[in-house]
Amino acid sequence: MTMNNTHRPRRAGIGSLILLAIVACGSGSTGTLEVQLSGEEASQVGFPVGEGEGLIAFTDGWRIAFDRVLVSVSEIHVRASDGDDALVMADPVVVDLHLGEPIAWRFENVPSRRWDRVSYQFAPATSASRGVGDISADDVQAMAAGGHSFWIEGTATRGEESVAFSWQFDASIENTGCINGMDETDGLVVRESGVSGVQLTVHFDHLFFDSYAHDDPQLRFDPIAAVAGDDGVVTLEELASQSIVDMRDAEGAPILIDGAPLTYDPGDLDIPTTDLRAYMIGALSTTGHFNGEGHCDYELR
């Protein structure tokens, strides 16, 4: 960007401006947009999942199987930074991502173009929420009755140890400015006269990260298992008794890693207190993605 400046702008600029025009302006044609919901393989088979470099596993040896991975998505917006709005009319839905990856919405006659401002929201289910996929009617009703946005339930095992968990979250989370995980561009493109598919992807491994201060966190369950009550089921309320800066085992002794006390680092997570429940709610706010690995700006409300 120094010497080349004297030569490149004119030639490259003309081509670029033409391309910009193609990208930015619609042609009047329309297409169909399908939106799938997914918790990836992990929400179906649990952890560990994957293999080789893609292996996602607990560093402390626990395995997790989910029984329910209920998620309430209240809205999706497909817009463009030039002010255009696809005006997709998405009704609120509830899905059990343990049971599959259903199509939540199919929008017809969406103008064909790049929509670079895609956003969606997790929010508490209501009586207006529609179940999609194989979710039971009872689960949809339970989500609405409790005003939950997530209901995550399962069992963790390690050798002879077994600890169940049942977490109901009421958080509303806005995911905005989503980047397409398929090609790293902003938003999505609706193709002319065809079906364009996108996926709202939820990464549940984030709930178990021990740090948000760097990009190589470990998954841990020991601090969670340590606060299980007599019923053997860990609730969110019980997680509040575990301090992320003073992790204790079930006997009340500090959890040590290589002789040093285990602490979780919330990094940029905006958490009101330093207990594990607040940390996990903060972590939940980071789970929403777009088309696999694409990131969004997230805001917990």
Added chain:
Amino acid sequence: MTRPIQLPVLCVRSAVPAHRSAVLSSRIAVLFALALPFLPTPGCGAGTGAPIVDASFAIGGSDAARSFATSAGWQVELTEARIVLGPIYALAPRDEVPMALRLWPTSVARAHGGFDALDGRIVRMEVLDQFLVDALAPEPQIIATLAEEGRATELSVGILPPVDRHVEATRGFDVWVEGTARQGETEVPFSGGLDLGDDPMARRVQNIDLDASLAEGGTLQLLVDARVWLDGVDFDRVDGEFALDGQAHAALRVGARRPTAFSATYQAP
């Protein structure tokens, strides 16, 4: 006074993290490179066209941190609490997109553990100085600076290793505390330093709430709250100076980097 100039040079705001650049479509990269000469540099003044105005920046502590109780019931008396800060950025709302990014669907780093901290966002004010902040001193340091007019909703603050002139005050650490904690009959004199190491992400604190419309003559004030630094420390396990592999040091590391350890306010002219 309105000045027809760009903000000071602020570059590499929209840097694509290494692991993401690896998957960046080569076609997009080429197209972006072709278009780059015509695009305002994201983050380099953000290219919003808003006027640049004179402003002030104030930074300090609070004597409320001299004596306080922790969540665990320890009564702490602090005699020293210092932190080395900088640079400081006041960020525009997330939905304000730099002009270059409005024109081109290129990739932008987003908030996520370990990712680029500024997220390609518009910077409305930046202060690049290194400040030694006495968190127990209520009188703030005030400097003149420039700002871009407009809304700012978040502050991003860096925690730095001290330059030579600040080394003595912090014993060479990024953060230094000294005092006494009491609970019942137990009295624990303590001191401790925090070194955040080489990870630039660990040195950046984001999500510090701000509600400001920056304008000519206004003052942006940042206060640090040392009470938050020590709230998670289990003083039962402290014996004098915080051990680098001990609970107190880990708690200080988390506490000093919590957004609630900072508060940002804006005083309009």
